Amino acid sequence: MLIGLIGLLSVWFGNGVSIHANICSPTVTPVIMTPTASTTLTAGQPTLVSGDAQAGDVVTISDNSVPYATVTADDSDNFATQVTLTAGDHTLGVTSTDGCGNVTTGAGVTVNVKTPPSPPSSTNSSSAVPATTTPAPQSSTPPTVPSLPLGTNTPPATAKLALTITKPRPEATTTETSVYLEGVTTKPATETISVNGTKVAQSQIAQTSFGFSVPLRVGTNAITVTATSGSEKVTKSLGLTRVAQHTWYATTAGKVVIGGTSLVVVLLIVLIIMVII
Amino acid sequence: MKRVGLILSIIAASSLCLVTMASENVHGIAYGAGEYGTCEYDTCNISLTSEGSVTLDVTPTASTSCSVSRDEVGVSTASSTGYTLSFTDTVASATMTGSHGGTINATAGTTASPAQLTANSWGYRVDGTGAFGNGPTAARSNGAIPSETYAAIPGVNDTPATLKSVAQTAPSPDTTDVWYGLCVNTTIPAGSYASNVVYTAVVN
Numbered sequence: 001m002l003i004g005l006i007g008l009l010s011v012w013f014g015n016g017v018s019i020h021a022n023i024c025s026p027t028v029t030p031v032i033m034t035p036t037a038s039t040t041l042t043a044g045q046p047t048l049v050s051g052d053a054q055a056g057d058v059v060t061i062s063d064n065s066v067p068y069a070t071v072t073a074d075d076s077d078n079f080a081t082q083v084t085l086t087a088g089d090h091t092l093g094v095t096s097t098d099g100c101g102n103v104t105t106g107a108g109v110t111v112n113v114k115t116p117p118s119p120p121s122s123t124n125s126s127s128a129v130p131a132t133t134t135p136a137p138q139s140s141t142p143p144t145v146p147s148l149p150l151g152t153n154t155p156p157a158t159a160k161l162a163l164t165i166t167k168p169r170p171e172a173t174t175t176e177t178s179v180y181l182e183g184v185t186t187k188p189a190t191e192t193i194s195v196n197g198t199k200v201a202q203s204q205i206a207q208t209s210f211g212f213s214v215p216l217r218v219g220t221n222a223i224t225v226t227a228t229s230g231s232e233k234v235t236k237s238l239g240l241t242r243v244a245q246h247t248w249y250a251t252t253a254g255k256v257v258i259g260g261t262s263l264v265v266v267l268l269i270v271l272i273i274m275v276i277i
Numbered sequence: 278m279k280r281v282g283l284i285l286s287i288i289a290a291s292s293l294c295l296v297t298m299a300s301e302n303v304h305g306i307a308y309g310a311g312e313y314g315t316c317e318y319d320t321c322n323i324s325l326t327s328e329g330s331v332t333l334d335v336t337p338t339a340s341t342s343c344s345v346s347r348d349e350v351g352v353s354t355a356s357s358t359g360y361t362l363s364f365t366d367t368v369a370s371a372t373m374t375g376s377h378g379g380t381i382n383a384t385a386g387t388t389a390s391p392a393q394l395t396a397n398s399w400g401y402r403v404d405g406t407g408a409f410g411n412g413p414t415a416a417r418s419n420g421a422i423p424s425e426t427y428a429a430i431p432g433v434n435d436t437p438a439t440l441k442s443v444a445q446t447a448p449s450p451d452t453t454d455v456w457y458g459l460c461v462n463t464t465i466p467a468g469s470y471a472s473n474v475v476y477t478a479v480v481n
Binding site: 016019021028075101102 | 471
């Protein structure tokens, strides 16, 4: 039987191809909603930068024309990240890149960053901290306060809780059995992850960034992330469809080929049985 | 002694039996030769390769924008009777669903009667096969509706569409260009759309 199966596998099999279509909209220009122009910010304090862009677009925030942070616009066409700036004037720029590679540049927002009245003693020369994993060199304005690493510092109490899912990008389908989910919040928060209404993970410590491996079932997976900080609660959703992995297979049409070597194997088995008897 | 003699007799008889069986095999057909049906010994292997993925990026316009990409499918077989290459989608309907809503339907054209693509549809074609015509088809991005005709990919429960059938050996990969075309206008939501197809190569 095994020999027959091997024979079949050598005769027929199939293979698959995935056809991906990225439908892109070049007309959606990203817009920074906060902070607004001429806002005065405090040096060294994380500041929420949020706005609108085409869902799924990769949004790059720049500081004085230097790329600073990259986020993905969510299904509601929103993006949000944090920046920590040094004293001086800063122009925050925004560009978005869609799935087809089209780059659209939005209007910049110029803000004035002032040194806090009573800065802590500092010898740190770092000027800013990236909000995501795509840091870039920052402006040369000398810092007056230590940098505050994202996820370990305490943002201003006035910051509103916002949640951004940075990975994965919304995709129609995946063949993976799980997906690594990453995101950031504008203030320390705990996150609860659920898939199709069933809780699959929860953070134990309030932080401003999170990452979870989320199992996926074949079919539609509605992933919901709920961030909670005190009385504030924000929920974002992400839809992923997992399709079954296509593997090589054999069809059975009745042709079996048994090689000459198989006869030797059969004879050896017969000999061994006869000797034992 | 008698027991030893009995065992030796059994072994001798077994050896004779094996020699007889082996002799019958050798006399009946030479080792490494022979034929089962139309498939000669050791010539029925077949292999199939493809690009694995095809990308169709489109930036739609109100008047419809189209992109065309190719998948090169290669089949190798030592069978003197050749092979038949076919394919189907992996779901019942070849409709693409977007990550942010929206659908792109399969073209109304069929393999027997392919048709030009229309807005918000997609399909395949193989130059020189069946009713598709000779082409040649060329890859393009964000162009006008192609003049070539396309057909819908059969659903997983439908009869597979034959892409190629040859009646001779293909010792080195015999390639077939399968073209995929997609046209959309601005009524289709932006996002990622996908579909999966499965090729099957069968020795004739």
